[in-house]
Amino acid sequence: MSTIKDIAKAAGVSITTVSRALNGYSDVSIKTKQRIHDIAKELEYSPNALARSLVMKKTKTIGLLVSGLNRSGSKDHIVMDVLTGIHEYCGEYEYDIVLFSTSTSRQGEKTYTQLCRERRVDGVIVQGIKKDDPYLIEILNSDIPCVLVDVPAEGEKVGFVTTDNVEGAMKAIDHLVSLGHDKIAMVNGHDQAFVSQERLKGFKLGLENLEKTFHPRLVVNGDYDEAISEEKAFQLLQHHPEITAVFCASDLMAFGVMRAARRHGLRVPEDLSIVGYDDIALASYVSPPLTTIAQDTFEMGYAAARLLVGILEETEVERICMVDNELKIRETTIKQAKIKK
Amino acid sequence: MSTIKDIAKAAGVSITTVSRALNGYSDVSIKTKQRIHDIAKELEYSPNALARSLVMKKTKTIGLLVSGLNRSGSKDHIVMDVLTGIHEYCGEYEYDIVLFSTSTSRQGEKTYTQLCRERRVDGVIVQGIKKDDPYLIEILNSDIPCVLVDVPAEGEKVGFVTTDNVEGAMKAIDHLVSLGHDKIAMVNGHDQAFVSQERLKGFKLGLENLEKTFHPRLVVNGDYDEAISEEKAFQLLQHHPEITAVFCASDLMAFGVMRAARRHGLRVPEDLSIVGYDDIALASYVSPPLTTIAQDTFEMGYAAARLLVGILEETEVERICMVDNELKIRETTIKQAKIKK
DNA sequence: TAGGTTTTCCAAAACGTTTCGGATTTCATT
DNA sequence: AATGAAATCCGAAACGTTTTGGAAAACCTA
Numbered sequence: 001m002s003t004i005k006d007i008a009k010a011a012g013v014s015i016t017t018v019s020r021a022l023n024g025y026s027d028v029s030i031k032t033k034q035r036i037h038d039i040a041k042e043l044e045y046s047p048n049a050l051a052r053s054l055v056m057k058k059t060k061t062i063g064l065l066v067s068g069l070n071r072s073g074s075k076d077h078i079v080m081d082v083l084t085g086i087h088e089y090c091g092e093y094e095y096d097i098v099l100f101s102t103s104t105s106r107q108g109e110k111t112y113t114q115l116c117r118e119r120r121v122d123g124v125i126v127q128g129i130k131k132d133d134p135y136l137i138e139i140l141n142s143d144i145p146c147v148l149v150d151v152p153a154e155g156e157k158v159g160f161v162t163t164d165n166v167e168g169a170m171k172a173i174d175h176l177v178s179l180g181h182d183k184i185a186m187v188n189g190h191d192q193a194f195v196s197q198e199r200l201k202g203f204k205l206g207l208e209n210l211e212k213t214f215h216p217r218l219v220v221n222g223d224y225d226e227a228i229s230e231e232k233a234f235q236l237l238q239h240h241p242e243i244t245a246v247f248c249a250s251d252l253m254a255f256g257v258m259r260a261a262r263r264h265g266l267r268v269p270e271d272l273s274i275v276g277y278d279d280i281a282l283a284s285y286v287s288p289p290l291t292t293i294a295q296d297t298f299e300m301g302y303a304a305a306r307l308l309v310g311i312l313e314e315t316e317v318e319r320i321c322m323v324d325n326e327l328k329i330r331e332t333t334i335k336q337a338k339i340k341k
Numbered sequence: 342m343s344t345i346k347d348i349a350k351a352a353g354v355s356i357t358t359v360s361r362a363l364n365g366y367s368d369v370s371i372k373t374k375q376r377i378h379d380i381a382k383e384l385e386y387s388p389n390a391l392a393r394s395l396v397m398k399k400t401k402t403i404g405l406l407v408s409g410l411n412r413s414g415s416k417d418h419i420v421m422d423v424l425t426g427i428h429e430y431c432g433e434y435e436y437d438i439v440l441f442s443t444s445t446s447r448q449g450e451k452t453y454t455q456l457c458r459e460r461r462v463d464g465v466i467v468q469g470i471k472k473d474d475p476y477l478i479e480i481l482n483s484d485i486p487c488v489l490v491d492v493p494a495e496g497e498k499v500g501f502v503t504t505d506n507v508e509g510a511m512k513a514i515d516h517l518v519s520l521g522h523d524k525i526a527m528v529n530g531h532d533q534a535f536v537s538q539e540r541l542k543g544f545k546l547g548l549e550n551l552e553k554t555f556h557p558r559l560v561v562n563g564d565y566d567e568a569i570s571e572e573k574a575f576q577l578l579q580h581h582p583e584i585t586a587v588f589c590a591s592d593l594m595a596f597g598v599m600r601a602a603r604r605h606g607l608r609v610p611e612d613l614s615i616v617g618y619d620d621i622a623l624a625s626y627v628s629p630p631l632t633t634i635a636q637d638t639f640e641m642g643y644a645a646a647r648l649l650v651g652i653l654e655e656t657e658v659e660r661i662c663m664v665d666n667e668l669k670i671r672e673t674t675i676k677q678a679k680i681k682k
Numbered sequence: 683t684a685g686g687t688t689t690t691c692c693a694a695a696a697c698g699t700t701t702c703g704g705a706t707t708t709c710a711t712t
Numbered sequence: 713a714a715t716g717a718a719a720t721c722c723g724a725a726a727c728g729t730t731t732t733g734g735a736a737a738a739c740c741t742a
Contacts, residue, residue, distance in 0.1 A: 356722085357724095368720060396726065396727045
């Protein structure tokens with residue numbers, strides 16, 4: 001593999017000149033610049049990013065830390081979409097992405113900070129981490145610039161991107177109430193997720209705004225798991241037959257609720273309206289297709305990358321980025337006609 | 342950020358000794374080795390992978406080149422699963438992954454080889470590339486070790502991992518024929534995919550083995566697209582009402598066929614049996630749940646990484662890796678009872 | 683032509699490691 | 713006490729860049 005030195009020798013100039021020529025500095029004559037470029041092409045030269053990074057103390061690399069990447073895999077493609085968004089931005093701005101994960105069984109048991117520092121990533125994007133993950137503290141304590149997705153944290157060099165989950169939940173509640181629903185339950189995720197809290201807040205606020213009363217009894221946690229949600233919803237429906245609609249903090253959990261309803265002999269949406277959250281691909285394929293709050297996950301990734309690069313290059317002062325969400329009305333919600341029970 | 346030099350100074354030894362102590366060489370006494378380790382911890386030292394790679398001429402990094410990562414996104418999670426598998430293996434063997442893509446709109450218009458050479462990745466895993474992609478030639482011509490998924494190519498430093506698509510297709514046909522189906526159509530992908538050819542081969546072979554005749558007329562290409570498949574299948578069913586079953590080269594296309602059947606007023610599976618390929622998450626959620634050939638995509642990724650690392654470290658001589666597939670019988674296939682038409 | 687500017691170039695240091703070849707010390711053996 | 717072997721250490725070069733601070737050459741201007 002040819003180096004800058006080879007070019008220098010071939011062109012009969014110094015290493016410095018080659019470097020400056022290749023990097024487009026103005027203090028080298030057009031003639032030699034051209035000659036150097038020609039020779040570089042001839043020699044199939046590609047610059048060694050390692051050497052460059054070593055002296056520049058910048059790698060043009062960002063780390064992507066996604067929590068819990070493992071075989072069991074997710075039925076949703078949220079992680080993938082966010083990644084795609086990040087990748088898109090990075091492609092445009094010449095950053096590279098290196099993948100980390102908290103779940104790897106590295107024998108070395110390296111900490112997150114070590115991982116990042118060894119590879120000398122310029123910054124990190126963190127996705128899918130829970131509020132109580134020990135890594136999170138480490139991340140925030142380290143001086144590595146970072147942006148979190150869906151975890152609120154601000155600082156000199158840290159920001160986050162999220163959607164307005166309060167508003168999202170309120171959109172769902174507005175929709176249900178406008179259809180005449182009154183006894184609305186909620187299947188939330190778990191307390192370790194920021195978005196859960198926000199969605200619950202929106203649920204509460206939405207009810208209160210419309211002068212409905214909020215019943216804590218009608219809220220259960222499904223842990224973002226389909227099976228658990230099914231069970232929890234099954235019990236909930238058993239104890240509270242007055243429920244006519246349920247708002248779920250994720251689509252997957254909504255599927256669980258649909259199953260539970262079916263076990264109770266309830267038809268969706270005639271007997272029970274359901275709205276999910278996320279709008280994963282599955283949502284529009286199941287039957288009936290799921291009404292849900294759609295998040296632009298690609299955009300979230302794109303925005304996260306933009307924010308991080310902004311922090312790195314000190315062109316951005318804002319530390320929070322909100323991306324839109326949208327209510328997608330499909331077929332699991334319908335006008336509440338007859339009074340139940 | 343502290344360096345090996347700082348440690349040397351603090352410990353009163355040479356740089357060499359620190360390096361060798363930290364790397365566990367035997368020519369440094371236990372006592373100083375211990376002291377050096379203590380100081381390293383104290384100083385929160387992390388080795389600079391850039392510097393190390395520069396001198397060692399190895400980065401312990403593999404590039405992941407996935408074709409067509411973009412917003413439109415895939416409804417399947419195959420890419421993600423493969424990535425997860427790769428990531429799992431790399432986590433175990435201390436390799437890092439850097440993400441490339443052929444679809445990025447880099448203004449620099451760097452070629453694939455340049456990308457890899459600049460970052461000095463040790464090898465590359467390529468996924469989702471079509472047979473006629475210009476990148477493919479470049480990849481194979483370059484001297485960068487690489488393993489392809491689902492594209493056959495062998496060489497000194499190149500291998501591939503795939504499933505037995507001929508066998509997979511045959512399993513599908515066996516299943517359909519054993520249910521009494523006779524007039525079986527196929528919706529294939531496109532000619533630029535290796536797997537399409539193989540699945541077609543299996544389709545043909547499966548029929549011939551069971552002494553059924555193969556009708557080229559009953560094969561159409563759906564381009565791995567749901568809408569296109571729907572259209573093609575619609576026409577096919579129109580011209581050939583004798584068809585009682587269709588084998589699809591992907592689940593997504595199978596969904597298209599299901600839609601087409603519905604438009605013709607055909608019930609699935611009573612009037613038309615359908616089998617897909619891939620077993621994406623959607624497959625078990627649609628109704629009726631799709632019978633399909635399942636591929637262990639996680640394992641494919643894992644195997645790809647293992648193969649590549651094997652090539653890199655010269656511990657592996659095999660250049661092909663086959664992973665299993667499996668027929669998942671669900672509810673879109675049923676015994677062919679009455680004679681149609 | 684003398685002085686000053688501008689253009690074009692370069693030597694050397696720096697980035698943080700690994701490794702080669704040898705030097706020094708310690709220890710056991712006779 | 714002398715010898716040889718083993719254990720422990722180190723200096724310096726190398727990896728391929730960027731950058732600093734000038735030097736040399738070319739060009740103007742009066």
